[in-house]
Amino acid sequence: MSSGDERYDVVVVGARCAGAPLAALLARQGFEVCLVEKAQLSGDTPSTHVFEADALAFLDSLGVLDGLRATGAPLVARADARVGEVRWPAVWPVRAGDPGGVMSVRRFRLDPLLAETARDAGATLLTGTAVTELVRAENGRVTGVRVSSATGGEETRGGTADERVLKARLVVGADGRASTVARLAGSRSYHVTRNQFALFWGYFEGAQIGEPTFVFHRWADRFVLGIPTDGGLYQVQVGVDPARVGEFRAGLPGSLLEYARAAEPVAEALAGARPVGTPRGTTHWKGYFREPTGPGWVLVGDAGHFKDPTGGRGIGDAFLQAAELARTLAGRLTGEAAQLDEALRRWGTWRDAEFVEPYWFAADLGSLAPLPAVLPEVLRGMRRAGVADSLFELVNHRAAPTDILTGPRLLAAVGRLLARGRIGVLREVARLAAADRRRRALAARPCYETC
Secondary structure: OEEEEEEEEEEEEOOOOOHHHHHHHHHHOOOOEEEEEOOOOOOOOOOOOEEEHHHHHHHHHHOOHHHHHOOOOOOEOEEEEEEOOEEEEEEOOOOOOOOOOEEEOOHHHHHHHHHHHHHHHOOEEEEOEEEEEEEEOOOOOEEEEEEEEOOOOHHHOOOOOOEEEEEEEEEEEOOOOOOHHHHHHOOOEEEEEEOOOEEEEEEEEOOOOOOOEEEEEEEOOEEEEEEEOHHHOEEEEEEEOHHHHHHHHHOOOHHHHHHHOOOHHHHHHOOOOEEEEEEEEEOOOEEEEEOOEEOOEEEOHHHOEEOOHHHOOHHHHHHHHHHHHHHHHOOOOOOOHHHHHHHHHHHHHHHHHHHHHHHHHHHHHOOOOOOOOHHHHHHHHHHHOOOHHHHHHOOOOOOOHHHHOOHHHHHHHHHHHHHOOOOOHHHHHHHHHHHHHHHHHHHHOOOEOOO
Protein backbone atom coordinates (compact mmCIF):
# COMPACT_ATOMS: atom_id res chain seq x y z
CA MET A 1 0.00 0.00 0.00
CA SER A 2 1.33 3.47 -0.79
CA SER A 3 0.40 6.55 1.18
CA GLY A 4 1.93 9.00 -1.32
CA ASP A 5 5.03 11.14 -1.36
CA GLU A 6 6.29 13.10 1.63
CA ARG A 7 8.75 15.97 1.26
CA TYR A 8 11.72 16.88 3.44
CA ASP A 9 14.91 18.84 3.12
CA VAL A 10 16.97 15.80 4.13
CA VAL A 11 16.29 12.11 4.55
CA VAL A 12 18.86 10.45 6.83
CA VAL A 13 18.97 6.67 6.51
CA GLY A 14 20.26 5.10 9.73
CA ALA A 15 19.42 6.41 13.21
CA ARG A 16 22.49 5.43 15.19
CA CYS A 17 25.82 7.09 15.96
CA ALA A 18 26.20 8.96 12.67
CA GLY A 19 22.63 9.50 11.51
CA ALA A 20 20.84 10.46 14.73
CA PRO A 21 23.27 13.25 15.75
CA LEU A 22 23.30 14.58 12.19
CA ALA A 23 19.49 14.64 12.11
CA ALA A 24 19.43 16.48 15.45
CA LEU A 25 21.93 19.09 14.29
CA LEU A 26 20.11 19.69 11.00
CA ALA A 27 16.70 19.86 12.66
CA ARG A 28 18.07 22.46 15.07
CA GLN A 29 19.10 24.51 12.05
CA GLY A 30 15.45 24.54 10.99
CA PHE A 31 15.59 21.92 8.24
CA GLU A 32 12.82 19.39 7.73
CA VAL A 33 14.49 16.06 8.45
CA CYS A 34 13.25 12.50 8.25
CA LEU A 35 15.33 9.90 10.11
CA VAL A 36 14.78 6.35 8.86
CA GLU A 37 15.92 3.22 10.73
CA LYS A 38 15.15 -0.32 9.61
CA ALA A 39 15.56 -1.84 13.09
CA GLN A 40 13.99 -1.12 16.44
CA LEU A 41 16.49 0.93 18.44
CA SER A 42 15.91 -0.99 21.66
CA GLY A 43 17.98 -3.82 20.18
CA ASP A 44 21.75 -4.12 20.47
CA THR A 45 24.25 -3.87 17.63
CA PRO A 46 27.82 -5.19 17.43
CA SER A 47 30.15 -2.48 18.68
CA THR A 48 33.14 -1.91 20.94
CA HIS A 49 31.13 1.12 22.24
CA VAL A 50 34.06 3.02 23.74
CA PHE A 51 34.31 6.75 23.01
CA GLU A 52 36.89 9.31 23.98
CA ALA A 53 37.30 12.93 25.06
CA ASP A 54 36.35 14.54 21.75
CA ALA A 55 33.23 12.37 21.53
CA LEU A 56 32.28 13.19 25.11
CA ALA A 57 32.57 16.90 24.37
CA PHE A 58 30.32 16.42 21.34
CA LEU A 59 27.75 14.45 23.32
CA ASP A 60 27.76 17.13 25.99
CA SER A 61 27.07 19.81 23.38
CA LEU A 62 24.31 17.62 21.94
CA GLY A 63 22.68 17.43 25.37
CA VAL A 64 22.80 13.69 26.03
CA LEU A 65 25.67 13.39 28.49
CA ASP A 66 23.42 13.45 31.56
CA GLY A 67 21.39 10.60 30.10
CA LEU A 68 24.56 8.59 29.52
CA ARG A 69 25.78 9.18 33.06
CA ALA A 70 22.41 7.98 34.34
CA THR A 71 23.25 4.54 32.91
CA GLY A 72 25.90 4.17 35.61
CA ALA A 73 28.83 4.35 33.19
CA PRO A 74 31.67 6.35 34.76
CA LEU A 75 33.74 9.05 33.12
CA VAL A 76 37.22 7.53 33.08
CA ALA A 77 40.23 9.77 33.63
CA ARG A 78 43.08 7.28 33.87
CA ALA A 79 44.63 4.63 31.64
CA ASP A 80 46.94 1.66 32.04
CA ALA A 81 48.80 1.31 28.75
CA ARG A 82 51.15 -1.26 27.35
CA VAL A 83 52.73 -1.29 23.90
CA GLY A 84 55.16 -4.15 23.45
CA GLU A 85 57.15 -4.35 26.66
CA VAL A 86 56.60 -0.69 27.56
CA ARG A 87 53.87 -0.18 30.17
CA TRP A 88 52.94 2.98 31.99
CA PRO A 89 50.09 4.53 34.00
CA ALA A 90 48.57 7.50 32.19
CA VAL A 91 46.31 10.43 32.88
CA TRP A 92 43.92 10.72 29.95
CA PRO A 93 44.63 14.01 28.11
CA VAL A 94 41.68 16.41 28.07
CA ARG A 95 41.07 20.02 27.10
CA ALA A 96 39.24 22.78 28.90
CA GLY A 97 35.52 22.05 28.67
CA ASP A 98 35.91 18.31 28.17
CA PRO A 99 33.58 16.46 30.57
CA GLY A 100 35.95 13.48 30.79
CA GLY A 101 38.53 11.31 29.12
CA VAL A 102 36.81 8.11 27.96
CA MET A 103 33.52 6.29 28.51
CA SER A 104 31.85 3.00 27.60
CA VAL A 105 28.08 2.69 27.13
CA ARG A 106 26.43 -0.24 25.41
CA ARG A 107 24.64 0.57 22.20
CA PHE A 108 21.15 -0.49 23.29
CA ARG A 109 21.41 2.39 25.78
CA LEU A 110 23.36 4.89 23.66
CA ASP A 111 21.46 4.64 20.38
CA PRO A 112 17.95 5.31 21.74
CA LEU A 113 19.24 8.41 23.54
CA LEU A 114 20.67 9.75 20.29
CA ALA A 115 17.48 9.00 18.35
CA GLU A 116 15.31 10.63 21.01
CA THR A 117 17.50 13.72 20.82
CA ALA A 118 16.89 13.92 17.06
CA ARG A 119 13.14 13.52 17.53
CA ASP A 120 13.10 16.14 20.29
CA ALA A 121 14.93 18.51 17.93
CA GLY A 122 12.06 18.15 15.45
CA ALA A 123 13.16 15.33 13.14
CA THR A 124 10.55 12.79 12.04
CA LEU A 125 11.69 9.36 13.24
CA LEU A 126 10.59 6.22 11.38
CA THR A 127 11.80 2.94 12.88
CA GLY A 128 11.10 -0.52 11.49
CA THR A 129 11.34 1.14 8.07
CA ALA A 130 13.69 -0.09 5.35
CA VAL A 131 14.90 1.71 2.24
CA THR A 132 14.15 -0.34 -0.87
CA GLU A 133 15.08 2.08 -3.65
CA LEU A 134 16.71 5.42 -4.36
CA VAL A 135 14.33 7.71 -6.23
CA ARG A 136 16.04 9.54 -9.10
CA ALA A 137 15.20 12.39 -11.44
CA GLU A 138 15.54 11.99 -15.22
CA ASN A 139 19.12 13.29 -15.05
CA GLY A 140 20.03 10.57 -12.53
CA ARG A 141 20.10 12.83 -9.49
CA VAL A 142 18.89 11.20 -6.26
CA THR A 143 15.73 12.96 -5.10
CA GLY A 144 14.50 10.68 -2.33
CA VAL A 145 13.99 7.11 -1.19
CA ARG A 146 11.27 4.52 -1.42
CA VAL A 147 10.70 2.86 1.95
CA SER A 148 8.76 -0.08 3.29
CA SER A 149 7.49 -0.23 6.87
CA ALA A 150 7.55 -3.86 7.90
CA THR A 151 6.21 -3.48 11.45
CA GLY A 152 3.45 -1.61 13.18
CA GLY A 153 3.71 0.89 15.96
CA GLU A 154 3.70 4.60 16.65
CA GLU A 155 6.63 5.36 14.37
CA THR A 156 4.95 3.62 11.43
CA ARG A 157 1.91 5.85 11.77
CA GLY A 158 -1.06 3.82 12.85
CA GLY A 159 0.50 0.38 12.91
CA THR A 160 -0.04 -0.36 9.20
CA ALA A 161 2.86 -1.69 7.17
CA ASP A 162 3.09 0.40 4.01
CA GLU A 163 5.31 1.59 1.21
CA ARG A 164 5.84 5.22 0.35
CA VAL A 165 8.26 7.70 -1.13
CA LEU A 166 10.17 10.23 0.93
CA LYS A 167 11.35 13.07 -1.32
CA ALA A 168 14.31 15.24 -0.31
CA ARG A 169 16.98 17.54 -1.67
CA LEU A 170 19.56 15.28 -0.05
CA VAL A 171 19.67 11.62 0.99
CA VAL A 172 22.25 10.77 3.65
CA GLY A 173 23.42 7.18 4.01
CA ALA A 174 24.26 6.66 7.69
CA ASP A 175 23.28 3.01 7.61
CA GLY A 176 26.52 1.32 8.58
CA ARG A 177 28.93 -1.08 6.92
CA ALA A 178 26.20 -2.91 5.00
CA SER A 179 24.86 0.43 3.77
CA THR A 180 21.84 0.14 1.48
CA VAL A 181 22.34 3.71 0.30
CA ALA A 182 25.98 3.04 -0.64
CA ARG A 183 24.98 -0.09 -2.57
CA LEU A 184 22.11 1.56 -4.41
CA ALA A 185 24.20 4.64 -5.20
CA GLY A 186 27.00 2.47 -6.60
CA SER A 187 29.65 3.86 -4.25
CA ARG A 188 32.99 2.09 -4.75
CA SER A 189 35.38 1.07 -1.96
CA TYR A 190 39.08 1.93 -1.85
CA HIS A 191 42.04 1.59 0.55
CA VAL A 192 40.52 -1.78 1.45
CA THR A 193 42.17 -3.79 4.24
CA ARG A 194 41.26 -7.17 5.76
CA ASN A 195 41.25 -7.84 9.47
CA GLN A 196 43.95 -9.99 11.03
CA PHE A 197 42.79 -10.31 14.63
CA ALA A 198 39.37 -11.70 15.45
CA LEU A 199 37.64 -9.63 18.13
CA PHE A 200 35.65 -10.98 21.09
CA TRP A 201 34.08 -9.08 23.97
CA GLY A 202 32.04 -9.77 27.06
CA TYR A 203 30.88 -8.35 30.39
CA PHE A 204 31.44 -9.21 34.03
CA GLU A 205 29.67 -8.29 37.25
CA GLY A 206 31.34 -8.00 40.62
CA ALA A 207 34.60 -6.69 39.17
CA GLN A 208 37.09 -4.96 41.47
CA ILE A 209 37.07 -1.62 39.69
CA GLY A 210 38.45 0.85 42.24
CA GLU A 211 39.44 4.02 40.40
CA PRO A 212 37.91 3.68 36.91
CA THR A 213 40.73 2.96 34.48
CA PHE A 214 40.92 2.28 30.76
CA VAL A 215 43.27 -0.66 30.12
CA PHE A 216 44.84 -1.10 26.69
CA HIS A 217 47.61 -3.68 26.36
CA ARG A 218 48.97 -4.60 22.92
CA TRP A 219 51.89 -6.99 22.82
CA ALA A 220 53.15 -10.01 20.86
CA ASP A 221 50.12 -11.58 19.15
CA ARG A 222 47.49 -10.27 21.59
CA PHE A 223 45.66 -7.22 22.72
CA VAL A 224 43.39 -6.82 25.74
CA LEU A 225 41.09 -3.92 26.59
CA GLY A 226 39.23 -3.45 29.86
CA ILE A 227 36.97 -0.65 31.07
CA PRO A 228 33.97 -0.24 33.40
CA THR A 229 30.76 0.22 31.44
CA ASP A 230 27.09 0.94 32.19
CA GLY A 231 25.02 -1.02 34.69
CA GLY A 232 27.96 -1.58 37.02
CA LEU A 233 29.54 -4.06 34.61
CA TYR A 234 33.14 -4.43 33.46
CA GLN A 235 33.75 -4.70 29.72
CA VAL A 236 36.55 -6.84 28.29
CA GLN A 237 37.71 -7.08 24.67
CA VAL A 238 40.41 -9.36 23.36
CA GLY A 239 42.09 -9.95 20.03
CA VAL A 240 42.46 -13.56 18.93
CA ASP A 241 44.59 -15.06 16.18
CA PRO A 242 42.07 -16.34 13.58
CA ALA A 243 43.92 -19.66 13.57
CA ARG A 244 42.77 -20.15 17.17
CA VAL A 245 39.18 -18.96 16.79
CA GLY A 246 37.71 -22.47 16.74
CA GLU A 247 39.18 -23.50 20.06
CA PHE A 248 38.51 -20.04 21.50
CA ARG A 249 34.80 -20.24 20.64
CA ALA A 250 34.57 -23.78 22.01
CA GLY A 251 36.01 -22.61 25.32
CA LEU A 252 33.78 -19.56 25.87
CA PRO A 253 33.31 -17.92 28.30
CA GLY A 254 36.38 -19.38 29.99
CA SER A 255 38.65 -18.65 27.03
CA LEU A 256 37.69 -14.98 27.13
CA LEU A 257 38.56 -14.87 30.80
CA GLU A 258 41.87 -16.65 30.16
CA TYR A 259 42.88 -14.19 27.44
CA ALA A 260 41.79 -11.20 29.49
CA ARG A 261 43.79 -12.29 32.51
CA ALA A 262 46.97 -12.12 30.44
CA ALA A 263 46.80 -8.37 31.10
CA GLU A 264 47.66 -7.87 34.78
CA PRO A 265 45.31 -4.94 35.56
CA VAL A 266 42.37 -6.73 33.91
CA ALA A 267 43.19 -9.90 35.85
CA GLU A 268 43.09 -7.87 39.07
CA ALA A 269 39.74 -6.31 38.13
CA LEU A 270 38.22 -9.70 37.29
CA ALA A 271 39.30 -11.45 40.49
CA GLY A 272 36.04 -12.98 41.76
CA ALA A 273 33.97 -11.48 38.91
CA ARG A 274 31.25 -13.44 37.12
CA PRO A 275 30.45 -13.38 33.38
CA VAL A 276 27.13 -11.83 32.38
CA GLY A 277 25.39 -12.96 29.21
CA THR A 278 27.02 -14.61 26.23
CA PRO A 279 30.29 -13.21 24.90
CA ARG A 280 30.11 -11.86 21.37
CA GLY A 281 32.64 -11.81 18.60
CA THR A 282 33.39 -10.84 15.04
CA THR A 283 35.91 -12.77 13.01
CA HIS A 284 35.81 -11.19 9.55
CA TRP A 285 35.61 -7.58 8.46
CA LYS A 286 37.29 -5.19 6.11
CA GLY A 287 38.34 -1.60 6.43
CA TYR A 288 37.55 0.79 3.61
CA PHE A 289 36.76 4.23 2.37
CA ARG A 290 33.78 4.49 0.03
CA GLU A 291 33.16 7.21 -2.51
CA PRO A 292 31.58 9.77 -0.20
CA THR A 293 29.06 11.59 -2.35
CA GLY A 294 27.26 11.98 -5.65
CA PRO A 295 24.38 14.04 -7.04
CA GLY A 296 21.80 14.18 -4.25
CA TRP A 297 23.47 11.72 -1.84
CA VAL A 298 26.27 11.49 0.72
CA LEU A 299 27.60 8.80 3.07
CA VAL A 300 28.51 9.42 6.71
CA GLY A 301 29.91 7.23 9.49
CA ASP A 302 30.56 3.54 8.81
CA ALA A 303 28.50 3.76 5.62
CA GLY A 304 31.37 5.68 4.05
CA HIS A 305 34.42 4.75 6.10
CA PHE A 306 35.32 1.94 8.50
CA LYS A 307 38.66 1.24 10.16
CA ASP A 308 40.05 -1.58 12.28
CA PRO A 309 38.21 -1.39 15.64
CA THR A 310 41.42 -2.03 17.59
CA GLY A 311 41.89 1.74 17.57
CA GLY A 312 38.46 2.30 19.14
CA ARG A 313 37.48 5.26 16.96
CA GLY A 314 34.25 4.24 15.20
CA ILE A 315 31.81 6.22 17.36
CA GLY A 316 34.00 9.29 17.77
CA ASP A 317 34.70 9.43 14.03
CA ALA A 318 30.98 9.18 13.27
CA PHE A 319 30.37 12.20 15.52
CA LEU A 320 33.15 14.18 13.85
CA GLN A 321 31.76 13.48 10.40
CA ALA A 322 28.20 14.32 11.43
CA ALA A 323 29.26 17.63 12.98
CA GLU A 324 31.31 18.65 9.94
CA LEU A 325 28.55 17.63 7.53
CA ALA A 326 25.99 19.66 9.49
CA ARG A 327 28.28 22.70 9.22
CA THR A 328 28.76 22.04 5.51
CA LEU A 329 25.03 21.88 4.83
CA ALA A 330 24.17 25.06 6.76
CA GLY A 331 22.77 27.55 4.26
CA ARG A 332 23.38 25.27 1.27
CA LEU A 333 20.34 23.00 1.22
CA THR A 334 18.13 25.77 -0.15
CA GLY A 335 20.57 26.91 -2.85
CA GLU A 336 21.38 25.60 -6.30
CA ALA A 337 21.99 21.88 -6.70
CA ALA A 338 25.43 22.52 -8.19
CA GLN A 339 26.45 24.52 -5.11
CA LEU A 340 25.26 21.74 -2.83
CA ASP A 341 27.19 19.15 -4.83
CA GLU A 342 30.37 21.20 -4.68
CA ALA A 343 30.04 21.66 -0.92
CA LEU A 344 29.57 17.91 -0.49
CA ARG A 345 32.57 17.21 -2.72
CA ARG A 346 34.70 19.42 -0.46
CA TRP A 347 33.32 17.60 2.58
CA GLY A 348 34.35 14.29 1.01
CA THR A 349 37.86 15.62 0.40
CA TRP A 350 38.00 16.72 4.05
CA ARG A 351 36.83 13.29 5.22
CA ASP A 352 39.52 11.41 3.36
CA ALA A 353 42.30 13.78 4.42
CA GLU A 354 41.11 13.78 8.04
CA PHE A 355 40.93 10.03 8.50
CA VAL A 356 43.42 8.42 6.14
CA GLU A 357 46.43 8.58 8.47
CA PRO A 358 44.51 7.22 11.51
CA TYR A 359 43.07 4.55 9.19
CA TRP A 360 46.46 3.09 8.35
CA PHE A 361 47.61 3.41 11.97
CA ALA A 362 44.58 1.39 13.13
CA ALA A 363 45.31 -1.26 10.49
CA ASP A 364 48.89 -1.53 11.78
CA LEU A 365 47.70 -1.69 15.39
CA GLY A 366 45.34 -4.51 14.48
CA SER A 367 47.99 -6.48 12.60
CA LEU A 368 49.24 -9.88 13.73
CA ALA A 369 52.73 -8.91 12.61
CA PRO A 370 55.18 -8.20 15.47
CA LEU A 371 55.15 -4.60 16.60
CA PRO A 372 58.08 -2.71 15.07
CA ALA A 373 60.79 -2.35 17.73
CA VAL A 374 61.07 1.35 17.03
CA LEU A 375 57.52 2.03 18.31
CA PRO A 376 58.03 0.94 21.96
CA GLU A 377 61.46 2.58 21.84
CA VAL A 378 59.87 5.88 20.86
CA LEU A 379 57.48 5.46 23.79
CA ARG A 380 60.39 4.80 26.16
CA GLY A 381 61.85 8.12 25.10
CA MET A 382 58.50 9.85 25.55
CA ARG A 383 58.20 8.35 29.03
CA ARG A 384 61.58 9.72 29.99
CA ALA A 385 60.49 13.12 28.68
CA GLY A 386 57.20 12.89 30.62
CA VAL A 387 55.00 13.12 27.51
CA ALA A 388 53.94 9.48 26.93
CA ASP A 389 50.34 10.28 27.92
CA SER A 390 50.02 12.28 24.71
CA LEU A 391 49.79 8.95 22.86
CA PHE A 392 46.12 8.97 23.86
CA GLU A 393 45.61 12.13 21.83
CA LEU A 394 45.61 9.72 18.88
CA VAL A 395 42.41 8.12 20.15
CA ASN A 396 41.02 11.55 21.03
CA HIS A 397 41.58 12.34 17.33
CA ARG A 398 43.46 15.43 18.39
CA ALA A 399 46.82 14.27 17.13
CA ALA A 400 47.88 12.33 14.04
CA PRO A 401 50.34 9.43 14.18
CA THR A 402 52.98 11.67 12.61
CA ASP A 403 52.52 14.13 15.48
CA ILE A 404 53.59 11.36 17.88
CA LEU A 405 56.06 9.42 15.72
CA THR A 406 58.00 12.54 14.74
CA GLY A 407 61.24 12.46 12.79
CA PRO A 408 63.42 13.46 15.77
CA ARG A 409 61.78 10.86 18.03
CA LEU A 410 62.21 8.13 15.41
CA LEU A 411 65.85 9.04 14.77
CA ALA A 412 66.61 9.06 18.49
CA ALA A 413 64.90 5.70 18.95
CA VAL A 414 66.84 4.18 16.03
CA GLY A 415 70.08 5.52 17.47
CA ARG A 416 69.40 3.94 20.88
CA LEU A 417 68.50 0.60 19.30
CA LEU A 418 71.64 0.62 17.15
CA ALA A 419 73.71 1.40 20.21
CA ARG A 420 72.29 -1.77 21.78
CA GLY A 421 73.28 -3.79 18.71
CA ARG A 422 69.80 -3.95 17.13
CA ILE A 423 71.08 -3.67 13.54
CA GLY A 424 67.83 -5.11 12.19
CA VAL A 425 66.07 -1.87 13.07
CA LEU A 426 67.47 -0.32 9.88
CA ARG A 427 65.64 -2.88 7.72
CA GLU A 428 62.53 -2.37 9.83
CA VAL A 429 62.60 1.40 9.36
CA ALA A 430 63.20 0.95 5.62
CA ARG A 431 60.09 -1.26 5.41
CA LEU A 432 58.05 1.29 7.34
CA ALA A 433 59.24 4.10 5.07
CA ALA A 434 58.37 2.08 1.96
CA ALA A 435 54.88 1.36 3.33
CA ASP A 436 54.41 5.04 4.08
CA ARG A 437 55.37 5.97 0.51
CA ARG A 438 52.90 3.44 -0.89
CA ARG A 439 50.12 4.80 1.29
CA ARG A 440 50.84 8.38 0.33
CA ALA A 441 50.68 7.36 -3.32
CA LEU A 442 47.32 5.67 -2.70
CA ALA A 443 45.98 8.84 -1.08
CA ALA A 444 46.71 10.68 -4.31
CA ARG A 445 45.49 7.88 -6.57
CA PRO A 446 43.19 5.44 -4.73
CA CYS A 447 43.12 1.76 -5.59
CA TYR A 448 39.52 0.58 -5.69
CA GLU A 449 38.48 -2.79 -4.33
CA THR A 450 38.33 -4.21 -7.85
CA CYS A 451 42.00 -3.29 -8.51
